[in-house]
Amino acid sequence: MLEQGRSGCPINLSLEVLGDKWSLVIIRDMMFGDRRHFRELLNRSEEGIASNILADRLHRLTGNGLVTRAPDPSHKQKVIYSLTEPAIQLVPVMAHLGAWGRRHLPVTRELSVRAELLERGGPELWGELMDELREQHLGTPRAAGRESVSARLRAAYEAELARD
Known part of the structure; x- marks a missing residue:
């Protein structure tokens, strides 16, 4: 371990x-x-x-x-x-790292859009993403009827790429 x-x-x-x-x-x-x-x-x-x-x-x-x-x-x-579950529990850490980087470092718009969405979504969105990752990586079913957080993040990134 x-x-x-x-x-x-x-x-x-x-x-x-x-x-x-x-x-x-x-x-x-x-x-x-x-x-x-x-x-x-x-x-x-x-x-x-x-x-x-x-x-x-x-x-x-x-x-x-x-x-x-x-x-x-x-x-x-x-x-x-x-x-694993310990890695999935890093989602809030990654969200905070992305938010800090957006505020203090010379990031590119297309690579920071996901960090912005995670920051705005806060703990509720992070929880949804962790549930989605548990389903994908651990096989733990998540609540039905929820839109994929990964799909939303990917769509925002692709939309930003399309703007350039």
Whole structure:
């Protein structure tokens, strides 16, 4: 499960698990980009992660209990990565990081529109997204009749791209 760090400080321990450049980016891509295969994570990375770094971080995230790895039932030679409950519970953290970045860093409009929607939606939207991720990654059914948060975020991003 999660590694034991040098100190029992919760911030230090969290940073030991998530504090490198790539771990949160991989979780972001799985969470908001529905990227579940190695090639998708590698080839669709806006930041251009190297394959050896991706393999290492996926191994670490799996070892720390944030991601699982299983054979893909749709393709014998592929594996599918899934977020675990502890990773899904990072949705509010990711929303706050995105909001902070929008306010204080030179972001691009198309890449910040999802962060804006998450910030505006607040805890209610974050909860809906977490339920959706639980359904996708853990197989936990969610309440019927709710519009997909991922679809709303993707539509906002695509609309922003179309404006340019």
